[in-house]
Amino acid sequence: MSAEHAQAPANATEYIKHHLTFLQSHGEGFWRFNLDTFWIALFLGFIFLFVFGLAARRATSGVPGRLQNFVEMVVEMVDAQIKDAFHAKSKVIGPLSLTIFVWVFLMNSMDFLPVDLLPKVASWFGVHYLRAVPTADVNQTFAMSISVMFLIIGFSISAKGLGGYTKELFTAPFHASGPMAIVLAPVNFAFQLIELLAKPISLALRLFGNMYAGELIFILIALLPWWIQWVLGAPWAIFHILVVTLQAFVFMMLTIVYLSLAVEDH
Template sequence: MTTEHVGHEAPTNIEYIQHHLSHLKSADGMFNLDTFWVSAILGLIFLGVFYMASRRATAGVPGKLQNFVEAVMELVNDVVNSAFHAKSKVIAPLAITIFCWVWLMNAMDFLPVDLLPKLLSFAGVHKLRVVPTADVNHTFGMSFGVMLCIIGFSIKAKGLGGWGKELLTAPFHAHGFMAIILAPINLAFQLIELLAKPLSLSLRLFGNMYAGELLFILIALLPWWAQWLLGGPWVIFHILVVTLQAFVFMALTVVYLAIAVEKH
């Protein structure tokens, strides 16, 4: 992991950090193209691997790929079965997709800091951040999708009228005139709870992955022997962080959806 050169002079440490924390943006500056393309490619890789495993699945002695996919599915199914007690054909595939996709995006942190930016620099691309989950826009986007799922699951389980009634009557259940007085307060609490769930999901994932990315960049500034001395143990520890954050995002999504279908 070596530092890049801007022009003919080596960048300062601050310039190096700023460069690696800068996104490849669209022409109008509104979209982070690196986040979009890396996450899209990893999503296609996930779909391709699982599709290949399904095509090669056998009732006899399974291969390594089938064993791996079945282990992942068993892990996710255990979480779903323990937390989500309603009937749904969507929840298990959704949970598996979230866990695998988030894990792949987190795992981009394992690549050497300068590897992909250096390779793409030959094609004229001079800015690239390869960890989509270290982009708060992406984590907010995923958590916004979770929030839409929460609303959708709740409406499907309780009906539009039942969901609307719950917004006005929970958590303070009252009757008569008091129900009317407490309705705005109940609505405020319900909206706060609804927004807090995706907000916590996105910030937890973003904070952990951004910190990991920044630490790898700082390690890359050290002499080569210090990079191996400090980088090796951190990579081993980061494997746990990457996996745990993917699991937490998936598990909390399942829990939030389970709460959404319960009647209060």
């Protein structure tokens, strides 16, 4: 790290650039890795597993504790959404939906930490760049949405068979018979491909856009004098609770809906 990078930001522009710079591994282009996104997301994933695993181990049929009540409330909420939107049988959809909702919520919630807190702590250990919100990184949101796309393909093949799914790619949405089926096959395939690619793109950009905007607003508020930061920061933080929760819920619900559509015939 150069001496110039090691210095504190000198003005508002440098301050914003500093807080929007990722801690990256060595390498160029595709091979450069955002280490802060990876490690914070992984750490939050383990927190989710630990808390929910602890609640499962301590679960009782008697009077439940606060942790069990909270976990049961979240599980019942997710289960209710699955019953409303997913009309097939699957052992995967429940754990998948729960993991998506809680993990995305935890990653989004990192936006509630003071913007200077984690970068300041990291600087004590010689780390001069750190972004604390993994979902404000488009690489993270696209990684999750592309995983959903592969799940859509997998669910489709599992429900319809490889031959059935391949046939659907070339026969829907414009069903035809005879010579017209051959003529419309490339058109159907193009529409199917557009639909398949649009789903992960919309999933990724919706989550990224909302969280990046929230992160940027908190950074701008942090540039204000300390005595006015709470006047603007507190209302925005309260409103952001809705944004954080809603974006996790939307990502989960769209995943359930997409997988439900994947197992149904057109």
